[in-house]
Amino acid sequence: MSPRNSQSLSVLIIVSDLVMAAVAWGLAYVLRFHTTLHAPLGIPAIGLYLKIIPFVLVIWIFTALATGLIKRSGRHSSPLIEAFDLIPTSAIALLLLISFTYFYEEYRYSRITLILFGVLQPISILVGRYLVRVGYRWYQNKQDPRQLLIIARGYGLLQALTVLRGMDPLIKPAVVLPGEDDKTQDLYISHERELIVLEEPNDWTQFFLDNPTHSLLVALPQNYSGFIDSHLEAISHQVAEIKILPDIARFTKLNPGIELIEGLPLISVHESPLAGSNLLAKRLMDMLGAAVALIIFSPIMIAVAVMIRFTSKGPVFYQQERMGLDGSSFQCLKFRSMPVDVEKHTGAVWAQAGDNRATPVGNFIRRTSLDELPQFINVLMGDMSLVGPRPERPVFVKQFRQEISGYMLRHKVKTGMTGWAQVNGWRGSTSIEKRIECDLYYIQNWSLWLDIKILFMTIDEVLRGKNAY
Secondary structure, three states, X not given: OOHHHHHHHHHHHHHHHHHHHHHHHHHHHHHHHOOOOOOOOOOOOHHHHHOOHHHHHHHHHHHHHHHOOOOOOOOOOOHHHHHHHHHHHHHHHHHHHHHHHHHOOOOOOOHHHHHHHHHHHHHHHHHHHHHHHHHHHHHHHOOOOOEEEEEEOHHHHHHHHHHHHOOOOOOEEEEEOOOOOOHHHHHHHOOXXXXXXXXXXXXXXXXXXXXXXXXXXXXXXXXXXXXXXXXHHHHHOOOOEEEEOOOOHHHOOOOOEEEEEOOEEEEEOOOOOOOOHHHHHHHHHHHHHHHHHHHHHHHHHHHHHHHHHHHOOOOOEEEEEEEOHHHXXXXXXXXXXXXXXXXXXXXXXXXXXXXXXXOHHHHHHHHOOHHHOOHHHHHHHOOOEEEOOOOEOHHHHHHHHHXXXXXXXXXXXXXXXXXXXXXXXXXXXOOHHHHHHHHHHHHHOOOHHHXXXXXXXXXXXXXXXXXXX
């Protein structure tokens, strides 16, 4: 699907979601008060339930934005996958609505109505999305097929074919492979159905007269810049729509971004999704989560502090320099689990299984991850996040950045108390390469819902205590 059509479908789905959420609320009212269900307090005026619909819709939009559901709305997926995507968002929206109605002083809404709405909302939205997609496909089938020509080579061809899979299924694609024959091209193309391969013409004007083309996609590597210089101007007089897929994938492991400044395109090779409203939402969740956690865990933290104070000499807390967002350093807080000056003669040492430097209490709090609890203070101060790549000591960062490609990209976001690598078992003395892969996956696919998922997975990981030492 072309970006324009994909955007149109996303807008239609968002509108459908709002309409069907309102329909679900209305159906919940009807089922509660106009069926055989007993209403001991009588039937309330429908106006009381209609006036809250705007709040229902605002809550739904906020929740869908927070969980990334809106971002994924235009993607095609099976009804089962979409249902699993919708249900958690609907559950969160229902909890927020219940919280709102609790503080809404004008009227106490029926609990049965809220429960019915919680059941009907995801079902109604699924039905609405199905009808939108059926109608959209019917509309597309009424349109004339569009001819697309791809001019590509090497890895650019692979990228172009990836883009092609997301375009309208009615597009009729053809490809021209400029330059010498390459068996690699045949390997790429063999996986694509109904892709016509055309010979590179000597006269592009005559080529387009013989092969009418609606749009052109150019995906050539840097060493083919001469082709673009020689032929693109002539081609531009023959084709109405031309798109160029820039050869920047070899420079980046994160999603690149493009912005216009004074009308000029500026390409960001490494761009984090955590910016603007996303950054604000994550920061608010961090502050709220850290504050609540400090209140809940305060008795445990006091008990740990007392045990440390009376079983070994030295301070209760241990401050260690760690590297955070954009390579800036901060003092990471922990409960002290080792004797004072334990690294005085050895220097920085990577913790691993069989490490016997910890005190008896230190062994316990490291195994149970209780030594990490003071980092909630780092989160409140803004040095860290609840979820993100784990912060590392500068001495190890200096080593790993030379040994591991893309290591510094993990510093595009705030470091976290837990992360995607940790909940997948890559913590402690495990593969650094696998840990970096997980960190980059997290940055590329970040959403508030992913953060929430990781926090719940962390509970299971802490209880199992694997690789914690």
